[in-house]
Amino acid sequence: MTTRKLVWLGVILGALALVLVVQPWDVLAAVFSLGVLAQALKTAIPYVLAALGGAITERSGVVDLALEAKLLFGALVAIIVTLAFGSPYLGILGGMLAGMATAWVQLFFALRLGADQVIVGVALNLLALGGTRFVLQLVYGEGSNSPVSQAKLPSNLVANPIFWLAVLATIAVPIALARTRWGLRLRAAGDRPDALVSVGASPERARMWAGLVGGALAGAGGAHLSLTLGSFVADMAGGRGYMALAMVILAGWRPAWAALACFGVAFAIAANVQLQLVGTAIPRQLAPLLPYVLTLGILVIAGSKRRPPRSLGKL
Amino acid sequence: MGFLRPSDDAKRELQAALVALLASIAIGSVLMLLVGASPGRVWWAMIERTAGDPSQIGLVLYKATGLALCGLSVALALDAGLFNIGGEGQLTAGVLVCAVVGTALPESTPAIVAIPVCLLAAALAGGAVGTLIGLFRATRGAHEVITSIMFNAIVAGFAAWIGYEWLYRNGTTTGALIADGAWLPQIGLGGSSANASLLVALAAVAGLWWVRSRTTWGMAWRAVGRDPEAARTAGISVARVQILVMTASGALAGLAAANFVMGHKHAYEGGLGAGTGFLGISAALLGRTHPIGVLIASLLLAFLSAGGLVVRDLVPKELTEMLQGVVVLAVAAAGPWVASRAGAQKVRIA
Numbered sequence: 050m051t052t053r054k055l056v057w058l059g060v061i062l063g064a065l066a067l068v069l070v071v072q073p074w075d076v077l078a079a080v081f082s083l084g085v086l087a088q089a090l091k092t093a094i095p096y097v098l099a100a101l102g103g104a105i106t107e108r109s110g111v112v113d114l115a116l117e118a119k120l121l122f123g124a125l126v127a128i129i130v131t132l133a134f135g136s137p138y139l140g141i142l143g144g145m146l147a148g149m150a151t152a153w154v155q156l157f158f159a160l161r162l163g164a165d166q167v168i169v170g171v172a173l174n175l176l177a178l179g180g181t182r183f184v185l186q187l188v189y190g191e192g193s194n195s196p197v198s199q200a201k202l203p204s205n206l207v208a209n210p211i212f213w214l215a216v217l218a219t220i221a222v223p224i225a226l227a228r229t230r231w232g233l234r235l236r237a238a239g240d241r242p243d244a245l246v247s248v249g250a251s252p253e254r255a256r257m258w259a260g261l262v263g264g265a266l267a268g269a270g271g272a273h274l275s276l277t278l279g280s281f282v283a284d285m286a287g288g289r290g291y292m293a294l295a296m297v298i299l300a301g302w303r304p305a306w307a308a309l310a311c312f313g314v315a316f317a318i319a320a321n322v323q324l325q326l327v328g329t330a331i332p333r334q335l336a337p338l339l340p341y342v343l344t345l346g347i348l349v350i351a352g353s354k355r356r357p358p359r360s361l362g363k364l
Numbered sequence: 365m366g367f368l369r370p371s372d373d374a375k376r377e378l379q380a381a382l383v384a385l386l387a388s389i390a391i392g393s394v395l396m397l398l399v400g401a402s403p404g405r406v407w408w409a410m411i412e413r414t415a416g417d418p419s420q421i422g423l424v425l426y427k428a429t430g431l432a433l434c435g436l437s438v439a440l441a442l443d444a445g446l447f448n449i450g451g452e453g454q455l456t457a458g459v460l461v462c463a464v465v466g467t468a469l470p471e472s473t474p475a476i477v478a479i480p481v482c483l484l485a486a487a488l489a490g491g492a493v494g495t496l497i498g499l500f501r502a503t504r505g506a507h508e509v510i511t512s513i514m515f516n517a518i519v520a521g522f523a524a525w526i527g528y529e530w531l532y533r534n535g536t537t538t539g540a541l542i543a544d545g546a547w548l549p550q551i552g553l554g555g556s557s558a559n560a561s562l563l564v565a566l567a568a569v570a571g572l573w574w575v576r577s578r579t580t581w582g583m584a585w586r587a588v589g590r591d592p593e594a595a596r597t598a599g600i601s602v603a604r605v606q607i608l609v610m611t612a613s614g615a616l617a618g619l620a621a622a623n624f625v626m627g628h629k630h631a632y633e634g635g636l637g638a639g640t641g642f643l644g645i646s647a648a649l650l651g652r653t654h655p656i657g658v659l660i661a662s663l664l665l666a667f668l669s670a671g672g673l674v675v676r677d678l679v680p681k682e683l684t685e686m687l688q689g690v691v692v693l694a695v696a697a698a699g700p701w702v703a704s705r706a707g708a709q710k711v712r713i714a
Contacts, residue, residue, distance in 0.1 A: 114509065168695075169696050171447075171645060175645070176690060176692075176693060178689065179682060179686035179687070182686070183680070186682045192680060332525050334524040334525035334528060335521055335522070335525050338518050338521040341514045341521075344510075344514055348500070348514075349511075
């Protein structure tokens with residue numbers, strides 16, 4: 050990194066440190082506590098799963114803007130299955146399948162029909178916003194909230210299978226990408242699809258598999274949202290999908306770093322909740338903006354140093 | 365009348381739009397069957413109940429005005445190869461600044477001064493957000509989709525803060541009324557909110573159409589959109605075009621404040637105009653980024669949106685909300701599909 054960029058980063062971190070130092074000691078203690086850490090881990094789960102799913106899809110050469118849709122559909126189907134069968138574990142499965150189905154539609158439009166991948170992603174997100182409300186209305190007669198399910202995932206992290214899935218994925222996805230044949234083909238599809246073709250393999254197939262796995266992960270992230278709350282609330286993904294993709298880009302399409310960045314965002318969110326409770330001079334409408342401002346700042350300062358997969362967005 | 369004869373390109377764009385529209389109507393009809401309604405009856409009711417009711421027509425025009433400006437914003441950027449989905453934030457910035465300037469003007473300000481001043485303020489505010497997005501894209505390579513989303517959140521947060529700190533009155537989320545001179549008159553269709561900002565939208569459509577197809581600026585940004593490298597070789601400064609286009613794009617979205625602030629609420633209100641920015645994406649895509657197309661698409665989408673409310677005894681309004689997403693997906697597929705069919709025919713002839 051150039052000296053100039055280091056200086057800018059130093060300025061940002063210095064400003065952050067200044068903001069922290071100015072807080073009274075008990076506020077700092079409240080923010081950097083085990084409770085907040087645990088809350089941060091819990092908050093991070095949908096971000097991490099969506100980011101890992103997005104990283105897989107993007108590394109295979111497909112722009113993945115549909116993470117928001119995968120989260121939403123995953124959350125919706127998870128709660129519907131749980132309400133129907135009384136088991137949140139079946140719900141998790143339902144959520145993952147919903148994510149995979151969304152990914153399949155995305156890939157069909159992008160790869161088969163050749164539609165612009167950015168537009169397909171945004172279109173699916175728009176569709177998910179209206180579509181989840183429509184399905185809610187169809188199934189439960191009410192377009193904004195699902196009924197509350199008594200059967201839900203425990204709030205204790207250790208007993209939450211999606212938490213363990215996130216942990217496993219954070220470890221397994223980078224290894225799979227770097228060291229397995231599947232990962233190699235996936236990366237080839239993203240960087241040098243002609244190399245794949247020359248050995249008789251199909252980039253489209255590699256992208257299909259990548260997309261489905263990515264969709265399953267993102268769908269599980271969505272399931273976490275509704276199954277820990279116990280119901281589905283309209284628009285409950287709340288922009289997490291877009292933030293997760295921003296983290297992927299920020300991390301240079303490296304899954305492990307993306308997961309770390311997502312944890313950073315989650316920590317900022319959890320810390321903000323705690324700050325609001327404890328009382329702080331930072332206005333309550335501005336404090337939640339920290340992740341967005343930081344993301345913007347880092348994206349702009351770090352620039353396009355890390356290149357995206359060479360075939361990203363191209364057929 | 366040579367310029368009225370459509371080129372092959374134009375014919376293909378029209379075909380794509382029609383295919384997308386038909387596909388959306390078909391899917392919409394399937395959805396209606398799913399909820400146990402008769403599609404023919406629903407579509408007819410939508411048309412009948414809207415056409416016969418001046419206040420419904422007014423509602424459609426009111427929605428179409430904001431949609432057209434946001435649609436033009438997205439369309440302009442798309443023409444230059446940029447995907448500006450920050451319309452929400454740019455509109456909010458425009459609404460906020462327009463309302464603040466409007467309340468700061470002395471009460472006796474004549475309309476001939478107040479209206480242009482407020483319009484300019486709205487455009488500048490939206491344009492400022494657009495400039496930043498364009499700047500970050502042109503100089504740092506930060507993709508405008510992500511930075512737009514970030515700015516949407518940041519602008520919303522700041523608008524809420526400014527509202528609660530300084531603007532909102534008496535526990536509401538509404539601010540003070542703007543000066544009388546800045547009010548845009550209602551069109552008077554059955555008491556609906558359709559107002560003179562429709563003229564602003566129409567002027568924007570005409571102006572953009574003229575610049576886009578009749579000036580070298582238009583050719584420059586379309587060249588950048590088609591092939592940045594070729595444009596650069598031809599001597600066009602791609603970075604400059606990107607920044608200027610994003611500024612104009614943001615300004616157009618900000619101008620929609622005319623519809624919501626100057627023509628309807630006459631004050632700042634939290635969340636005013638929300639959703640229009642995103643729906644503008646649909647209008648831009650359905651209109652194939654042509655200003656006239658965007659206008660027609662805006663009227664259609666506004667009709668769909670208003671129509672969803674008017675037939676809510678037959679189908680839930682969530683159905684029409686979902687259709688908006690269906691339209692965009694259909695358009696995304698229709699373009700390449702129509703192009704591939706044209707390509708296939710060419711091969712056969714050869």
